[in-house]
Amino acid sequence: MxxxxxxxxxxxxxxxxxxxxxxxxxxxxxxxxxxxxxxxxxxxxxxxxxxxxxxxxxxxxxxxxxxxxxxxxxxxxxxxxxxxxxxxxxxxxxxxxxxxxxxxxxxxxxxxxxxxxxxxxxxxxxxxxxxxxxxxxxxxxxxxxxxxxxxxxxxxxxxxKLNNDTNTSFSNERVMKIVAYLNENYKEKITLDNLVAVTGYNKSYISHIMKQALGINYYEYLTRVRMREAIFDLTNTDHKISDIAYENGFYDIKAFNTGFKERFGKTPSQYRKMLINKQKISNSSDHIYIDSDLLYELIAFQVKDVDCVDEKNDLEQILKLKNHLVDEIDKANLVLKSSIQKLNNLKNQLPDILL
Structure with missing residues (x-):
C-alpha cells in the first residue's frame, strides 16, 4: 500500500x-x-x-x-x-x-x-x-x-458545456498573474492600486476575475497566503507567535490572532499545540504524503456499510486487514525471539560466580 x-x-x-x-x-x-x-x-x-x-x-x-x-x-x-x-x-x-x-x-x-x-x-x-x-x-x-x-x-x-480551452487558459493565466504577485510579495502592504500598476488591469476587473475564479477578493486571497506561511512557521519553527505574525505580513498581532481564530476555530498557540504531523518540509507549498500505516488506518476502519455494495469487496478488505495483522504479529515474534536469543547469549557469557 x-x-x-x-x-x-x-x-x-x-x-x-x-x-x-x-x-x-x-x-x-x-x-x-x-x-x-x-x-x-x-x-x-x-x-x-x-x-x-x-x-x-x-x-x-x-x-x-x-x-x-x-x-x-x-x-x-x-x-x-x-x-x-x-x-x-x-x-x-x-x-x-x-x-x-x-x-x-x-x-x-x-x-x-x-x-x-x-x-x-x-x-x-x-x-x-x-x-x-x-x-x-x-x-x-x-x-x-x-x-x-x-x-x-x-x-x-x-x-x-461549451469549453473553449483557449479562453479558459487565458482567464486562468490572468488570475495567475495576480496571485503570483501576491504569493511573492505577501510580506508587504499590497493595495488594489499596487495590483493595477503590476498587472495593467483596472480595479473592477481584478475584483471580477478573482471572484469568478475563487469566490473571494484579492485581499482575502492575500490573507490566506499569509496564513499559509504562518502555519508553515508554526509547524516548522520555534519562533514566537508575534514574530511569525510580523514576518508574514501581519503587522497587528491582535488582528492576526482574531483572523486566525475566525478561519481555524483556534488561536495560533492552540493550533500549534494540536499539531501531530510535524515533519519538516522545505517550503509551505510542498506536499507531504502520509505514510502507508496511517493511510491503512484511515481507510480500513472507515468503510461504511452500504446495502448495495458488493459483499465480496467487504470480505476482501477484511482478509486484507487480517493478513496485515498476521504479518505484524510475525514481525513482532521475530524481534522477540531475536531479543531472547541475545539475552541467552549474554547470560552464557557471565562468569559462574555472578550467576
Whole structure:
C-alpha cells in the first residue's frame, strides 16, 4: 500500500494518479485532469469556480478539467485522498469529451446518501490493490476505477458545456498573474492600486476575475497566503507567535490572532499545540504524503456499510486487514525471539560466580 500511486493503461487511454496527503498550502492552480477529492481527516475549504465549500471527513468534491481551484486546511492534520485522471479517457465514447462538466459535491445533508457512500468505499478500496505487480490485482484496481466512472455517470450525470480551452487558459493565466504577485510579495502592504500598476488591469476587473475564479477578493486571497506561511512557521519553527505574525505580513498581532481564530476555530498557540504531523518540509507549498500505516488506518476502519455494495469487496478488505495483522504479529515474534536469543547469549557469557 502506497500513499502515492500512478496507473497507466495505454490501450484505453487511462492515465490516473491516486495519492493521500496533508493539506498544508493555499495556492491557486489548475490542470487538465479531472480531480476527485475525498477528505480523510480534519476539515478543509475548497474554492473553485467562484464557489467556496467547507469539507469535512468523508466529504467528496469533483473538480472539472481546467477549473481553477485552491484548498486550505481549517484544522490541523487535515488529510485528503485525490484521484486525478486525464479526460481523454472518455474519448472512446465521446467526441467532445472536453466539454464534460460534472456536479458532485457532498455536504452535511448529502454525505450519507448511497451514491456518495459508494464513491467513498470504491476510492478507499482501490488503495488495497494499488502498486501491486499481480495482474489480477491490477485488473481489480482498474475495474474499481470504472465503478467510480459508472457511479458518476449514473448518479451525477454530466452536462455538456461549451469549453473553449483557449479562453479558459487565458482567464486562468490572468488570475495567475495576480496571485503570483501576491504569493511573492505577501510580506508587504499590497493595495488594489499596487495590483493595477503590476498587472495593467483596472480595479473592477481584478475584483471580477478573482471572484469568478475563487469566490473571494484579492485581499482575502492575500490573507490566506499569509496564513499559509504562518502555519508553515508554526509547524516548522520555534519562533514566537508575534514574530511569525510580523514576518508574514501581519503587522497587528491582535488582528492576526482574531483572523486566525475566525478561519481555524483556534488561536495560533492552540493550533500549534494540536499539531501531530510535524515533519519538516522545505517550503509551505510542498506536499507531504502520509505514510502507508496511517493511510491503512484511515481507510480500513472507515468503510461504511452500504446495502448495495458488493459483499465480496467487504470480505476482501477484511482478509486484507487480517493478513496485515498476521504479518505484524510475525514481525513482532521475530524481534522477540531475536531479543531472547541475545539475552541467552549474554547470560552464557557471565562468569559462574555472578550467576
Amino acid at each position: 502506497k500513499s502515492y500511486y500512478t496507473y497507466n493503461n495505454k490501450s484505453n487511454g487511462l492515465n490516473l494518479k491516486q495519492y493521500a496527503y496533508y493539506i498544508n498550502s493555499y495556492k491557486y492552480n489548475w490542470h487538465k485532469d479531472i480531480e476527485l477529492l475525498l477528505v480523510l481527516n480534519g476539515e478543509i475549504e475548497v474554492n473553485k469556480n467562484g464557489e467556496s465549500h467547507v469539507m469535512h471527513k468523508d466529504d467528496i468534491i469533483l473538480i472539472n478539467s481546467n477549473m481553477g481551484h485552491a484548498t486550505m486546511a481549517r484544522k490541523p492534520d487535515s488529510i485528503a485522498m485525490v484521484i486525478r485522471f486525464d479526460p481523454v479517457y472518455f474519448s472512446t465514447w465521446l467526441k467532445n469529451y472536453n466539454n464534460l462538466h460534472f456536479r458532485c459535491t457532498s455536504n452535511v445533508s448529502t454525505r450519507n446518501k448511497p451514491e456518495f457512500l459508494r464513491l467513498i468505499q470504491t476510492m478507499k478500496g482501490m488503495v488495497f490493490y494499488a502498486d501491486s505487480d499481480n495482474e489480477f490485482d491490477q485488473m481489480i484496481y482498474e475495474s474499481l476505477f470504472h465503478q467510480i466512472i459508472g457511479e458518476l455517470m449514473r448518479s451525477f450525470r454530466p452536462e455538456m
